[in-house]
Amino acid sequence: MKTTFTATRLYTPVEEIQNPLLIVEDGMIAEVSSRAAKEVPGNSTLVDFGDAALAPGFVDIHMHGGAGLDLMRALPSELPRLGRFLTTHGVTGYFPTTVAAPLDATCAALGRLADSIEAASNATKDDPVQARPLGIHLEGPFLSHKRRGVHPPENLLEPTIAIFDRLWQAARGHVKMLTIAPEIPGAMEVIPEAAKRGVCVSIGHSDAEMPIAKAAVAAGARHATHTFNAMRPLDHREPGIIGEVLSDDGITADLIADGIHVDPAVVKVFLEAKGPERAVLITDGISATGMPDGRYKLGPIEVDVKDGKCTANGSLAGSVLTMDRAVRNVTKFSNWGLRDAVRAATFNPAKAVGLSGNYGVLAAGARADFNVLSSEGNVIKTIVGGEGF
Ligand SMILES: [Zn+2]
Numbered sequence: 001m002k003t004t005f006t007a008t009r010l011y012t013p014v015e016e017i018q019n020p021l022l023i024v025e026d027g028m029i030a031e032v033s034s035r036a037a038k039e040v041p042g043n044s045t046l047v048d049f050g051d052a053a054l055a056p057g058f059v060d061i062h063m064h065g066g067a068g069l070d071l072m073r074a075l076p077s078e079l080p081r082l083g084r085f086l087t088t089h090g091v092t093g094y095f096p097t098t099v100a101a102p103l104d105a106t107c108a109a110l111g112r113l114a115d116s117i118e119a120a121s122n123a124t125k126d127d128p129v130q131a132r133p134l135g136i137h138l139e140g141p142f143l144s145h146k147r148r149g150v151h152p153p154e155n156l157l158e159p160t161i162a163i164f165d166r167l168w169q170a171a172r173g174h175v176k177m178l179t180i181a182p183e184i185p186g187a188m189e190v191i192p193e194a195a196k197r198g199v200c201v202s203i204g205h206s207d208a209e210m211p212i213a214k215a216a217v218a219a220g221a222r223h224a225t226h227t228f229n230a231m232r233p234l235d236h237r238e239p240g241i242i243g244e245v246l247s248d249d250g251i252t253a254d255l256i257a258d259g260i261h262v263d264p265a266v267v268k269v270f271l272e273a274k275g276p277e278r279a280v281l282i283t284d285g286i287s288a289t290g291m292p293d294g295r296y297k298l299g300p301i302e303v304d305v306k307d308g309k310c311t312a313n314g315s316l317a318g319s320v321l322t323m324d325r326a327v328r329n330v331t332k333f334s335n336w337g338l339r340d341a342v343r344a345a346t347f348n349p350a351k352a353v354g355l356s357g358n359y360g361v362l363a364a365g366a367r368a369d370f371n372v373l374s375s376e377g378n379v380i381k382t383i384v385g386g387e388g389f
Contacts, residue, residue, distance in 0.1 A: 001025070002044035003386060006035065007372065010054040012362045013343040022054055024368040027125060027385035031364050047389050049372045052380055053338065056346040057092025057369035058323035059360050061177060061200075061280070061353055062137055062225065062254065064097050064298055065287035071096040072109045072299040076116040083120075083130030085290055087388070089322035090379040092369035093134045093350075093359060095177060097284075099299035100140030100148070100155035103163070107170035109299075110136060114172040129388035134355060135176030138167060139225070142190065143205035144181035149230040150301050150317040151205070159186035161193050168197065175199055176353050179225040181206035182216030195220030200353040202254075205230045206241050213244035217251055223352050224253035226284060227270055228262050229316070246273040252352040254280035257329045258321040260309055264333035271330065276340040280349045281326040286310055286318035328377040338377050 002025045010020035012032065019035040023044065031038075040046050065071045067085035069078055086094060096113045098106055113136050120132040140151050142159040157163055159180060168175055177200045180187055194201050203216050204225025209232070224245040228234075234242040245253045246269075253274055257267050261284075271279050283289070288296040288305040296303050296310075303310050303317040310317045323345050330341040350360025358366035368386035371379055383389050 002030070002041060003047060004040050004044040005047045005049065005054060005389070007049040007052045007054050010362060011339045011342050013055060013339055013347050014361070016339055020054060022362060022370070024386040027368055027387070029362060029364055029366045029368050032362050049380070051375070053373045053375065054362065055342045055371050055373055056360050056362050057131075057371055057382060057384065058090045058327070058345045059134075059349045059355070060091050060094040060283050060285070060323050061349045062097050062139070062282035063094055063285045064099065064318055066285050066289035068287055068291050070287040070297045070299065071113065072098060072101060072105070073297065074112070076112055076119060079116045079133065080128065080130050083132065084128060086131035087129055087382040087384060088379070090324045090371045090373075090382055091131045092382060092384050093132055093355070095135050095137040095353070096133050097137040097139050099301065100143060100151035101299045102155060103141070103157070103166070105300070106141070107166065110167060110171035114174045117174050125385060125387055129382070129384045131384070134359070135353065136171050136174050137177040137179070138175055139179045139205070142178075142180045142184065142187060144184060144207045146207040147181065147205050147230045147232065149205060150298070150312040150315050152300055155300070158184055159190040161190060164190050164194060177202060179204045180221075181208065182221065183208040183212045188215065188219055191216055191219040191221055198354060203241060203245070207232045208241040210239045210241065210243045213241040214248075217244070217248060222251050223280075224251065226261065226282065227253045227255050228266065229256065246270070249278065252278045252280055252348060254282045254349070256284050256319055256321060257281055257326045257333065258319050259329060259333070261316060261319065267330070268334040271334045271336060276336070276343055278348065279344045280352055281323065281330065281345045282349070283321040283323055283326060284318045285321055289320045289322060324377065324379050331377060338373070338375070341377065342373070
């Protein structure tokens with residue numbers, strides 16, 4: 001079955017196409033073109049979204065849950081509920097992210113998440129439209145005690161290849177991202193080993209000075225986790241890890257653009273430093289996302305949520321941000337247009353973590369996971385595998 005989608009514009013997102021044609025066949029994008037360059041194929045159904053924009057589905061590479069579900073505890077049978085919630089905010093693919101927990105509990109969670117990832121990759125078109133877990137992000141246990149945020153100190157470990165391998169085996173190789181503090185003993189052995197296995201090594205939860213952060217990049221790190229948060233602060237004469245993250249054009253970096261974790265003025269500075277090619281938006285969303293204020297679980301941590309702010313013992317503990325709001329915030333906090341903001345939520349994260357199969361882009365051969373957006377960046381519809389319109 002062939003369907004042709006059209007709207008006013010399309011963000012690939014590297015390019016913008018006016019009066020686009022997005023031709024989908026068997027859940028995959030067959031062709032991306034414009035009405036000026038191509039006729040609507042006669043054997044396809046035409047779906048016209050009027051004055052909207054077509055854009056790839058959002059990819060959230062750092063999230064801990066939502067819709068009341070905590071991903072360290074959730075059963076594979078519960079994940080479709082989260083997946084359906086996420087599509088209402090434009091997310092089509094996400095990385096379940098762990099927090100520092102006792103090693104046995106973490107390994108049990110990794111096994112369940114691996115089950116979910118494998119089940120999602122075997123989904124059929126009869127399944128409801130839902131965002132899919134695409135890989136696991138290990139946030140911890142290799143974090144700095146000084147910059148741990150709310151990760152419990154008793155669960156932090158010094159990195160060893162043996163511990164990393166235990167986590168890797170428990171996750172059956174589905175670990176795609178590792179946040180690590182490069183200054184802690186053992187980190188410089190684990191960073192190249194993880195990079196060798198295709199993991200996106202991300203520096204974060206770190207008190208590193210600039211030379212150590214640079215050495216981590218030389219050893220294989222290529223990304224930074226929630227820039228500014230849980231990092232040694234920037235000083236103009238002692239730039240530290242943030243100086244490296246903002247100045248190194250060889251690495252990508254992500255940010256929580258909720259206006260709470262980072263002041264809007266500093267969000268703008270970050271976007272200008274990393275540019276539309278290297279900036280990545282994440283939510284760091286927890287189970288409370290999409291739920292009323294109250295008390296929620298983040299792995300082993302109790303979190304209080306009030307007026308959109310998540311705290312545990314006075315420290316920020318994740319967010320209730322959604323990817324669509326992060327995109328809209330970027331257009332409000334900076335002079336970036338919707339296309340660049342969308343790029344930071346789609347193509348950039350997919351590329352940063354090395355997702356195979358042309359994910360996060362509207363191009364021939366990519367999965368037909370895309371959003372229909374209003375000019376303000378509101379999600380009108382989310383289409384997964386060509387279904388849901
Ligand atoms: Zn997190």
